Amino acid sequence: MTNWLQKRVRLSPKETALVFEGKIETFEEIYQAAENLAGKLFFQGVRKDDRVAILGKNDRLTFLLIHALQQIGAETLFLNNRLTKKEIAYQLENANVKEVIVSDIFLDKVNSGISYTELIQVEYKQPDILTTWDLTKVASIMYTSGTTGKPKGVIQTYDNHWWSAVSSVLNLGLTEHDSWLCAVPIFHISGLSIMMRSVIYGIPVYLEEHFEEEKITKMLLSGEISTISVVTSMLERLLRVHDGGYHSNLRTVLLGGGPANKATLEVCKERNIPLVQSFGMTETASQIVTLSPKEALTKIGSSGKALFPAEVKIAADGEILLKGPSITPGYLHNEEATKKAFLDGWFKTGDIGCLDEAGFLFVLERRSDLIISGGENIYPTEIEQVISNYEPVQEVAVVGKADLKWGSVPVAYIVASEGFNEADLRTICQTNLASYKIPKQFVLVESLPKTASGKIKRNQLKEN
Amino acid sequence: MTNWLQKRVRLSPKETALVFEGKIETFEEIYQAAENLAGKLFFQGVRKDDRVAILGKNDRLTFLLIHALQQIGAETLFLNNRLTKKEIAYQLENANVKEVIVSDIFLDKVNSGISYTELIQVEYKQPDILTTWDLTKVASIMYTSGTTGKPKGVIQTYDNHWWSAVSSVLNLGLTEHDSWLCAVPIFHISGLSIMMRSVIYGIPVYLEEHFEEEKITKMLLSGEISTISVVTSMLERLLRVHDGGYHSNLRTVLLGGGPANKATLEVCKERNIPLVQSFGMTETASQIVTLSPKEALTKIGSSGKALFPAEVKIAADGEILLKGPSITPGYLHNEEATKKAFLDGWFKTGDIGCLDEAGFLFVLERRSDLIISGGENIYPTEIEQVISNYEPVQEVAVVGKADLKWGSVPVAYIVASEGFNEADLRTICQTNLASYKIPKQFVLVESLPKTASGKIKRNQLKEN
Structure with missing residues (x-):
């Protein structure tokens, strides 16, 4: 043509x-x-x-x-x-x-x-x-x-x-x-x-x-x-x-x-x-x-x-x-x-x-775990991989939370060991992730809710 | 699809x-x-x-x-x-x-x-x-x-x-x-x-x-x-x-x-x-x-x-x-x-x-000789071939003439020998040609205007 x-x-x-x-x-x-x-x-x-x-x-x-x-x-x-x-x-x-x-x-x-x-x-x-x-x-x-x-x-x-x-x-x-x-x-x-x-x-x-x-x-x-x-x-x-x-x-x-x-x-x-x-x-x-x-x-x-x-x-x-x-x-x-x-x-x-x-x-x-924030697609796996690289993090799950301005924003649930420091983790995120992908909140928990087969129950986290 | x-x-x-x-x-x-x-x-x-x-x-x-x-x-x-x-x-x-x-x-x-x-x-x-x-x-x-x-x-x-x-x-x-x-x-x-x-x-x-x-x-x-x-x-x-x-x-x-x-x-x-x-x-x-x-x-x-x-x-x-x-x-x-x-x-x-x-x-x-009559394309050659089949026709050329209703209608110029009869020719046309293709007029002429190389001057006929 x-x-x-x-x-x-x-x-x-x-x-x-x-x-x-x-x-x-x-x-x-x-x-x-x-x-x-x-x-x-x-x-x-x-x-x-x-x-x-x-x-x-x-x-x-x-x-x-x-x-x-x-x-x-x-x-x-x-x-x-x-x-x-x-x-x-x-x-x-x-x-x-x-x-x-x-x-x-x-x-x-x-x-x-x-x-x-x-x-x-x-x-x-x-x-x-x-x-x-x-x-x-x-x-x-x-x-x-x-x-x-x-x-x-x-x-x-x-x-x-x-x-x-x-x-x-x-x-x-x-x-x-x-x-x-x-x-x-x-x-x-x-x-x-x-x-x-x-x-x-x-x-x-x-x-x-x-x-x-x-x-x-x-x-x-x-x-x-x-x-x-x-x-x-x-x-x-x-x-x-x-x-x-x-x-x-x-x-x-x-x-x-x-x-x-x-x-x-x-x-x-x-x-x-x-x-x-x-x-x-x-x-x-x-x-x-x-x-x-x-x-x-x-x-x-x-x-x-x-x-x-x-x-x-x-x-x-x-x-x-x-x-x-x-x-x-x-x-x-x-x-x-x-x-x-x-x-x-x-x-x-x-x-x-x-x-x-x-x-x-x-x-x-949407794709089970997809977070749509202001029209940008955010995939929790990508964020979780970055957060996992911070040694004191034992387990992490990222889910979307409702937000008036953006529709949804990512929030991270973390099981951490000693030495965890949010400021350090935030710095790692800033180097590796576009700002809209950085969790607005890091929530420390004892454990993540899981199914019998060990899969994280994301829906339960969303309802928190 | x-x-x-x-x-x-x-x-x-x-x-x-x-x-x-x-x-x-x-x-x-x-x-x-x-x-x-x-x-x-x-x-x-x-x-x-x-x-x-x-x-x-x-x-x-x-x-x-x-x-x-x-x-x-x-x-x-x-x-x-x-x-x-x-x-x-x-x-x-x-x-x-x-x-x-x-x-x-x-x-x-x-x-x-x-x-x-x-x-x-x-x-x-x-x-x-x-x-x-x-x-x-x-x-x-x-x-x-x-x-x-x-x-x-x-x-x-x-x-x-x-x-x-x-x-x-x-x-x-x-x-x-x-x-x-x-x-x-x-x-x-x-x-x-x-x-x-x-x-x-x-x-x-x-x-x-x-x-x-x-x-x-x-x-x-x-x-x-x-x-x-x-x-x-x-x-x-x-x-x-x-x-x-x-x-x-x-x-x-x-x-x-x-x-x-x-x-x-x-x-x-x-x-x-x-x-x-x-x-x-x-x-x-x-x-x-x-x-x-x-x-x-x-x-x-x-x-x-x-x-x-x-x-x-x-x-x-x-x-x-x-x-x-x-x-x-x-x-x-x-x-x-x-x-x-x-x-x-x-x-x-x-x-x-x-x-x-x-x-x-x-x-x-349009294609040199094309006659468009009420939106139908008429090709003179097709009509000329039919008319030529009538024995008393020696030469024929079909051209379009302006017409108030149809825009243009076909007219045939014919050089005929003895025995030519328009009614017979019309019957032949009716058998072989859709009615809109049948010349509205058969004009008998002594000879057709031609170029030095023997090509019929259609434009001259149109101007008749």
């Missing part, structure tokens, strides 16, 4: 592509800026099929860099900027990247790499821009931890992104006045998928560095925004700062990244907020099961149905299984994990759910 | 699928009716991969039969019901069909076949419905004549239809209130593509047996219709019977099947009619170059740009070349014609055009 951004420029050069900090840029302008950056990357030696990491925040330059790397045909590893230096180092090594491009404010998180400032200053060398794209090629890689605690690099091909965007449009529709507000991280699939849709649909991305509920509320009231992606904690913050509906141009508030409680959903219904629940993950290139706008307010609590090209079914043990062209071909350099993730061609989500008789999916339980 | 109709039923069973003669049916109801018909076809011995012809008109049963054949996985040959018995016989034999299903009113057009009435009366036998579809499979076959005069069977795969529908939605958009009025023949790609989009988008088809301008006008004024496909002559008839705009819910009047004159386009602009010009053909599974709604009124006369997954370019000799996933893999049982139709992967339309500097396509001339 033709290079998407080039094709978009040919179709609608003068339409708005990006609105960031009040600056409006057209697809033509975005392309020119991305091409210029591609020339600088080219000068730096970045070539087709090279794997390049980006460590940045939601800003114009990161947005352009993503496009620039795609123009050259490099694979992009998206680094979560909240991770520690150690966590980042693991991903860079595991992915075996050729180059790391780092926003200046995150330079202390990497041992080496080109800063944004350095990159802008290098010469421009006419880059080899791909005029056509092989859609089976890797577009992006994003690490997720999963139950084993070892982060795995999820591969997303151009095909995955294409089908995700097309699937979504067949459900949510598309109008000439659409625009998508992106206040979720573009290093996560929730944000990157908005960028991809923007190019495929020809609609503007309103990019926000942070989710500031007052500012976002103003934008939703202005009529400029048709669609916004939110996670539960964002939605709850929005509902708190403004107690009415929004502009009638806002036609979709797409909720992903974990379930909302019934009360929140009811409030949205009362206020006539066009909330559309969805279910998806990095491995499915964003939403793959979504409510339709028409059913959004009548099927409260459901994540919807599998989008047109996809399928969902429930395994005998209750696990949610998915099939469809937006699903990852597998994990980078990890055939074993890839093999484990699929069952007869169906992707195993690890989540538990059921389908009602009309075929609507209800997600009952 | 999942069987599209089954998937659609699971996604939106209660949404309207078909409105025909005032009867409203949901996707669930359509599916049940199609499944029932599939059972009767199954009883008749129709199986997966069988090639079955349909000779019908735009009505509920033809609509259901098309779905029924797809459910079984049979290939459908669409017969133009305006063709003569002889023309139909050629297609049936060339395509080597297993079965012909014929609307009772057209029974005299075939030697054998099952009538709709007979089919309805046979037993139901539990059919093998395909739950998943291999998109590379042949969905439909439609014959077009082309310059050689010999009709060729254009193959359309499920992939072709899928990409066509997706390409269109990325350009025209999609809303919850969409519906598509189909008063173009469903045996042509213009009509069939509406049926396919209906299933993929989940929107109703308002099916009309004939294009009755008064009735269509009422429908466009009612607010029920968001989109209608028309050919030039239909548009002109609409403009004549009603001299204002339509309901604001009408958001697209998709014009295909030949160019409209500037005056017509200007009238649409004045009346604020959301006309969207397009360019496409049986070989591209309908529109492939289309204006965007935003540009429709500012780029009058242009057919637009190639849809997102497609490309258009102009060959050195001015021929319009196309590339994209909605383009036919080729002609049935005709490798030679298939080979001739492509140049380095580009489909040769035979039409002449140019791109302006912003990349908009202007179709300057």
